[in-house]
Amino acid sequence: MRRNILVLSAIVVALALMLAAGVMNFAQRRRAQQASVQAMKMELVPDNGQPGTSTDAAPGSDPDTGMDIPANDMTTPLNGRHAPNFTLEDLHGQKVSLASFKGHPLVVDFWATWCGPCKIEIPWFEKLHDQYSSQGLEIIGVSADDLDKGDPAKLFTDKRDISDFSTKMGMNYPVLIDGQSVEDQWGGLDALPTTFFIDRNGKIVASTVGLAPRNQIEADIKKAIGSGAS
Amino acid sequence: MKFVTVLVACLFLLAGAAAALQKLPWQSSDTPGGGAGQQLVHFLYPQQVTVQAGVPQTVEMHFRIANGLHINSHTPRQKSLIRTELIVAEPTGVKIATVDFPDGTDFAFPADPSQKLSIYSGEFVLKMHVSAQRGDHLIQGALRYQACDMTTCFPPRNAPVAVDVIAH
Numbered sequence: 380m381r382r383n384i385l386v387l388s389a390i391v392v393a394l395a396l397m398l399a400a401g402v403m404n405f406a407q408r409r410r411a412q413q414a415s416v417q418a419m420k421m422e423l424v425p426d427n428g429q430p431g432t433s434t435d436a437a438p439g440s441d442p443d444t445g446m447d448i449p450a451n452d453m454t455t456p457l458n459g460r461h462a463p464n465f466t467l468e469d470l471h472g473q474k475v476s477l478a479s480f481k482g483h484p485l486v487v488d489f490w491a492t493w494c495g496p497c498k499i500e501i502p503w504f505e506k507l508h509d510q511y512s513s514q515g516l517e518i519i520g521v522s523a524d525d526l527d528k529g530d531p532a533k534l535f536t537d538k539r540d541i542s543d544f545s546t547k548m549g550m551n552y553p554v555l556i557d558g559q560s561v562e563d564q565w566g567g568l569d570a571l572p573t574t575f576f577i578d579r580n581g582k583i584v585a586s587t588v589g590l591a592p593r594n595q596i597e598a599d600i601k602k603a604i605g606s607g608a609s
Numbered sequence: 610m611k612f613v614t615v616l617v618a619c620l621f622l623l624a625g626a627a628a629a630l631q632k633l634p635w636q637s638s639d640t641p642g643g644g645a646g647q648q649l650v651h652f653l654y655p656q657q658v659t660v661q662a663g664v665p666q667t668v669e670m671h672f673r674i675a676n677g678l679h680i681n682s683h684t685p686r687q688k689s690l691i692r693t694e695l696i697v698a699e700p701t702g703v704k705i706a707t708v709d710f711p712d713g714t715d716f717a718f719p720a721d722p723s724q725k726l727s728i729y730s731g732e733f734v735l736k737m738h739v740s741a742q743r744g745d746h747l748i749q750g751a752l753r754y755q756a757c758d759m760t761t762c763f764p765p766r767n768a769p770v771a772v773d774v775i776a777h
Contacts, residue, residue, distance in 0.1 A: 492689040493755055494762040499721045523764070544689055570761040589761035590720060 455566040455573060455586040462487070462577045463564040467521065467555040470542045475555055477519075484511075484603040485577040486518040489558050489568050492544045493524070496590035497572040501548050503593045507600055508552050514604050515579070520550055523558035523571060574599075578606035649675045649756040649763060652770045653732070662743040662776040665706065670695075670735045670770065672752060678763075679728040680754040682713025686727050690755070691765050695735055697750030702742040703774060709736040719759060741776035748772045 457463075462485075466476040477487070488504060490497035501520070508518045522541045527533035538556060545554045562568040565575075576585040576599040584606045585599040653671040660666040674680055681690045695708050711734065713727030739748070751767035 491762070491764075493691045493765070495690075495718055495724070495726065495757055496720070496760050496762060498724075499718065525765075540689070570763055572761075589758075590718075591760075 455575070455588060457566050457575065457583050458586055460583055462575065462581050462583050463561070465561040465564070467557055467561070470538070470545065470554050470556065475519075475553060480517050480519070481581055482579050483515045483517045484579055484600070484606075486516070486600060486603070487521060487575045487577065488518065489521045489523050489562075489565070489571060489573045491523045491571050492541060494571045498548065500572050500574075500590055500596070501550060503596060505549060505551050507597060511600055511604065516600060516604060518552040520545070520552060520554045521558040521561075522554060522556045523562070523568060524556070525559070526557055576600060576603040578603050582606070648766065648768050649678055650680060650752060650754050650766075650768045652752065652768055655772060657773040657775065659775045659777065660739070660741055663740060665738060665740045668737045668739055668772060668774070670737055670772070671732060672735070672768070673732045674730055674756065678756045678758050679716060679730040680756045682727040682729055683710035684713065684727060686725060690726070691753075693729065693755075694753045695737070695750060695770070696753055696767070697737075697748055697770065700746045700748060702744055702776075703746045703748060704740050705748070706738040706740070708738070711735075737772075739774065741774050743776050746774045746776070748774060 462477060464477050466474050469475050477485075486504065486507075488497075488500070490501065504518050504520070508516065522545075524537065524541055526537045541554070541556055558568070565573075570588050572587075572590065574587045574591070574596070575583050578584050584602050587595065587599070591599075651673050653673055655668065655670070658666075658668050660668075681692050683693050685692050693710065697705060697708075699705050711729070713729060716726045716728045716730075717724055718726075735752075737748075749769075749771045751769055753765060753767050755765040756763050
């Protein structure tokens with residue numbers, strides 16, 4: 380009799396634990412979903428030539444360009460850390476190491492040809508590169524486009540598409556490819572554009588995920604130039 | 610005997626504790642903004658359709674895009690954009706003739722109103738024209754898409770699709 384009670388109790392406890400696990404999982408997922416919705420509480424605007432609503436635009440209206448940039452709370456875990464080194468190929472097949480830029484304030488911008496907001500940001504980087512190059516600023520664009528490494532013909536096309544895109548965009552700074560191969564060490568790169576601002580000592584002093592207002596990008600560049608200066 | 614009972618009870622407790630800690634395979638992490646595996650588009654229905662054997666039929670496949678996001682239509686306006694595609698394998702006994710995609714809606718990023726895009730948002734329906742031999746067939750595949758919100762784009766992903774076609 381006692382044995383039966385013991386076994387029954389054990390079964391009841393096990394079932395209760397499983398039920399609790401289910402409830403916990405459900406609650407956890409629900410919280411995450413709510414956070415996700417909260418993080419991107421933006422509504423699509425109809426294409427009527429009226430960009431953004433005042434509430435959407437206000438947090439990120441760009442005084443320089445007049446463009447409306449909705450608020451974006453996403454961030455990377457690398458702020459304040461040393462920039463992870465990488466060696467990637469440029470569009471001419473030359474290996475380029477991040478370490479070779481040490482001593483320069485640096486912007487590392489992860490982008491892709493399929494990324495609309497990246498296309499908005501790239502011309503800003505071109506101008507800012509010209510504007511701050513006298514203070515040592517270097518900018519690197521790292522393409523996160525898929526590369527079909529198993530098929531030489533497709534790989535050639537993939538590289539050519541990136542090259543054509545960067546030419547069309549007039550990118551006046553080094554463009555590296557195969558950014559996906561370093562995404563883990565750079566915080567996952569779950570969303571593009573993702574941009575890191577690095578000081579002369581290789582420390583990440585700021586980062587942005589998603590399109591940031593131009594004045595914020597310029598402020599982060601100034602931070603990278605100012606920080607670590609001797 | 611008593612020892613065995615206690616052992617069994619302990620095993621049950623351990624199993625329960627493990628269940629509490631374990632994340633099941635379909636419970637991917639819902640990282641705000643889109644973790645690597647998080648689906649931003651979901652196949653809604655139908656899971657099963659009944660059709661007349663040998664007669665061409667249209668299966669309407671319903672999808673939902675997460676709130677606040679959009680994906681490129683099947684005919685985006687720029688070559689570099691990744692179009693939405695349905696990738697399905699034809700099981701033996703099923704012939705998929707064509708898949709009709711809806712027209713996209715015009716959209717522009719607020720930061721660049723001059724660049725018009727062709728997108729889907731909210732729910733959309735694909736029409737798959739199939740004919741099946743008598744029997745039970747499982748059509749499996751994926752919707753390939755690339756999603757963005759107003760400031761950010763997420764890498765291309767494949768949303769799993771499965772429709773059980775019962776032909777009488």
